[in-house]
Amino acid sequence: MLKIAEIQARSLLNKSKIFDYCLNPFLGCQHACCYCYAGLFMRRYSGHAEPWGKFVDVKINGPELLKRQLSRARRGSIWIASVCDAYQPLEEKYQLTRKCLQEIIPWQFPVFIQTKSDLVVRDLDLLTEFQELEVGFSLATDSDKVAALFEPGAPSITRRIKALEKIKAKSIRTFVFIGPLLPLNPTRLIKLISGLADKVFLDRLNYAEQFLKFYLEHGLEKFYQESYFQNTAQELVALAQAEGIETEKLF
Ligand code: SF4
Numbered sequence: 001m002l003k004i005a006e007i008q009a010r011s012l013l014n015k016s017k018i019f020d021y022c023l024n025p026f027l028g029c030q031h032a033c034c035y036c037y038a039g040l041f042m043r044r045y046s047g048h049a050e051p052w053g054k055f056v057d058v059k060i061n062g063p064e065l066l067k068r069q070l071s072r073a074r075r076g077s078i079w080i081a082s083v084c085d086a087y088q089p090l091e092e093k094y095q096l097t098r099k100c101l102q103e104i105i106p107w108q109f110p111v112f113i114q115t116k117s118d119l120v121v122r123d124l125d126l127l128t129e130f131q132e133l134e135v136g137f138s139l140a141t142d143s144d145k146v147a148a149l150f151e152p153g154a155p156s157i158t159r160r161i162k163a164l165e166k167i168k169a170k171s172i173r174t175f176v177f178i179g180p181l182l183p184l185n186p187t188r189l190i191k192l193i194s195g196l197a198d199k200v201f202l203d204r205l206n207y208a209e210q211f212l213k214f215y216l217e218h219g220l221e222k223f224y225q226e227s228y229f230q231n232t233a234q235e236l237v238a239l240a241q242a243e244g245i246e247t248e249k250l251f
Contacts, residue, residue, distance in 0.1 A: 002030065003050055004090065009059035012100070013069040013078070019112060020076025023066070023086075025096035028056035030088040031116055031154040034214050035140075035180050037207055038083035053153055056090055063099035070107050077110040077132075085154070087117035101126045114138060114177060116154040118163035128170055135167050136175035136197075141182040142189035149218065150182055157192075164196045179203030179250070181232050183223045190239040199246040202236060204229035 007027070016022035027046055029038065032053025039052030048055045059065075080086045086097040101123060104111060110132035113120060120127075120135060127133060137160045141147055144156045168174050176197040178189070181204055193200070205211060208224065215224040222228060229251070237247045 001054065003048075003055040005055075005057045006060040007057045008061045009065060011069065012059060012062045012066045013073055016079055016082060018082070019079040021073070021109075022079045022082035023100060024081045024084045025059055025062050025086050025094075025100060026056050026081075026084045026088065026090065027059070029053065029084040029153075030056060030090065031085050031151055033116075033151045033154065035150060035182075035205060035211050040207060040210060042083055056084075056088070058090060058094055059096065060094075062096045063103055066100050067103045070103060070109070073109075075107070075109055077112060078104065080111060080113045085115055085117060086113070087115045087119040088153070089117075089119075091117075091119055092122075098123050098126065105129050108132070112136075116151065116160060118155050118159045121163045121166050124166070124170055127167070127172055134173045134175055136177055136199075136201075137161075137164050138177045138179070139189065139193070140178065140180055141184040142192055143184065146183050161192050161196070164193065168196045173198050175199040175201060177201045177203070178236060180205035181223075181229050183220060184232065186232060186235040186239055190236065190243060190245075194243045194245070197245055199248065200236070200240045201248050201250055202233045203250040204233070 012023055013021050036052060043052055091097050108131055111130055113135045116138050139157060142157060144158055147157050164174060174197050176193050178200055179202060215221050233249055240247050
């Protein structure tokens with residue numbers, strides 16, 4: 001059972017260490033990825049007792065608040081989103097991310113969207129209005145079965161690839177975030193994104209000790225080893241570069 005609350009946020013455009021700003025229209029994430037680092041601290045920070053993936057606070061005043069913040073902010077890049085997926089299922093109803101993009105367009109702040117959802121395709125009409133924009137999908141595996149186990153609330157890998165194709169067809173710069181490196185077939189994964197992704201980012205499982213129990217319960221401990229992360233990343237980098245895809249290893 002999902003607990004939904006409509007809340008009044010105090011700030012939507014927040015300083016970030018990775019980009020100039022991050023923007024999270026929701027607190028909580030229905031995608032419920034079992035390896036989610038945001039889940040580790042956002043529950044504590046927000047005071048929610050429900051498990052990660054079972055609560056979402058909807059920042060109902062988000063677009064209005066953003067409008068005011070943008071009028072005072074120094075121009076900078078915006079990461080959508082850092083501790084939730086801005087295109088999780090509730091976005092279909094609330095359209096907060098869509099309304100935020102509409103507020104950003106007149107200011108033309110560079111935008112970097114990272115999602116696991118093909119719902120982002122709904123906003124193609126707005127995305128093509130940005131001068132500096134990148135849209136990327138998190139693909140921690142090539143397997144729909146593995147994704148369903150680790151990311152139970154997120155759209156399948158197949159759906160994400162189809163959405164990536166539609167975005168690339170609009171000549172938008174795209175990226176794929178391969179992280180955390182879940183059980184995967186490197187050759188198949190790179191073949192799936194070849195010609196669709198301009199850049200690939202790679203990352204290992206972070207805060208790994210927090211997730212060991214899950215790996216053990218599913219007999220997947222060999223995919224939890226440092227050697228697995230290093231060897232798989234090395235193979236993915238070589239395969240991606242052979243396809244002319246730019247790569248950046250983050251660990
Ligand atoms: S989509 Fe991202 S924010 Fe949402 S649960 Fe998964 S890892 Fe966490």
